[in-house]
Amino acid sequence: MSPEGLWSIGELAERAGVTVKTVRYYSDGGLLPAAGRSAGGHRRYGPEALERLRLIRSLRTLDLPVPEVARVLDDEDGAVLEGVVEGQLRELGARMAALRWREAALRLVRDCPPGERAERLRLVGAVRVPPSTDALARFWRRWLPPRLPARVVATVLEQTVPQPPEDPSPSQVLAFARLHAFVSAPCEAGDRAQPAAHRGHRPDVLYEGLDDAYALAAPRLRAGRAPRAGEALDCFVAAYARSGGSRDTPAFRRDLGRVLAADPRIDRYWRLAAEVFGPDRTTAGAAHDWLLAALHTDLEAA
Structure with missing residues (x-):
């Protein structure tokens, strides 16, 4: 140490266990300012530089970019460090999820019969x-009536668009890939037919009511109960009645059963979505079918 209590760049590097090149790099970048200069113009550092250099190395070990390290060093209350760490955790989580997806996709291709590999590669590669989930969301936005309130659209998308699992099985990767192909395929003119419920009804009232009915039906479905009359069916019928300005009467139920039975169906979508969602989640499609079957059972009993 010099008479002024300062170290040369080599002395600081030796004490920190790094190379002179490393110290010079951080010093040139403004992360490690020198405390002064020698008579010959060489940089000199005080003991506080050693602690600062150790902190820089710790932050870099966590893979923080140099600009983020600079922000942390300039912060006095630690708020920046907390935000930077949270950001790194999110980024790392996304990268790990991508790796898990790739692993499941590779296992899917490896373990399938040779004759199916070309098709699976095509599906997964798309x-x-x-x-x-952008393609799935676009599919439902085209299907939903126009001018639907944003809150209702958000609820419908949450119920209908399965998020890719964080740790998917090969079968879930295949189901999601097939679902993606299904919603991305060109539509024929007949495929654009809209449910009768979109005509002559207030869609916002209808979909909010259906969401309640599906929530009531879900536990009955998971418990394996047969479709039958009850609170869930009453809520289901009331959603259509209120949205169309009608009352729940036997005649209305007969007409509703006939109209819903003729509505276009997307059974393939719901089968694939159920596999992606997993066994703990009841799809809106399954709940709708259970309620429709309960309506027909009720009509037959009447």
């Missing part, structure tokens, strides 16, 4: 990594 889904970007990490997977996006």
Whole structure:
């Protein structure tokens, strides 16, 4: 140490266990300012530089970019460090999820019969990594009536668009890839038919009521109960009645059963979505079918 209590760049490097090049790099970048200069113009550092250098190395060990390290060093109350760490955790989580998806996709291709590999490669290759649900959301936005309130659209998308699992099985990767292909395929003119419920009804009232009915039906479905009359069916019928300005009467139920039985169906979508959602989640499609079957059972009993 010099008479002024300062170290040369080599002395600081030796004490920190790093190379002179490393100290010079951080010093040139403004992360490690010198405390002064020698008579010959060489940089000199005080003991506080050693602690600062150790902190820089710790932050870099966590893979923080140099600009983020600079922000942390300039912060006095620690708030920046907390935010930077949270950001790194989110980024790392996304990268790990992508790796898990790739692993499951590779196992899917490896373990399938040779004759199916070409098709599975095509399906999986059409889904970007990490997977996006944008195509599924666009499918439902086209299906839903126009001018639907944003809150109702958000609720419908939450119920209908399965998020890719964080740790998917190969079968879930395949189901999601097939679902992506299903919603991305060109539609024929007949495929654009809208449910009769979109005509002559207030869609916002209808979909909010259906969401309640599906929630009531879900535990009955999971328990394996047969479709039958009850609170869930009453809520289901009331959603259609209120949205159309009608009352729940036997005649209305007969007409509703006839109209819903003729509505277009997307059974393939719901089968694939159920596999992606997993066994703990009841799809809106399954709940709708259970309630429709309960309506027909009620009509037959009447």
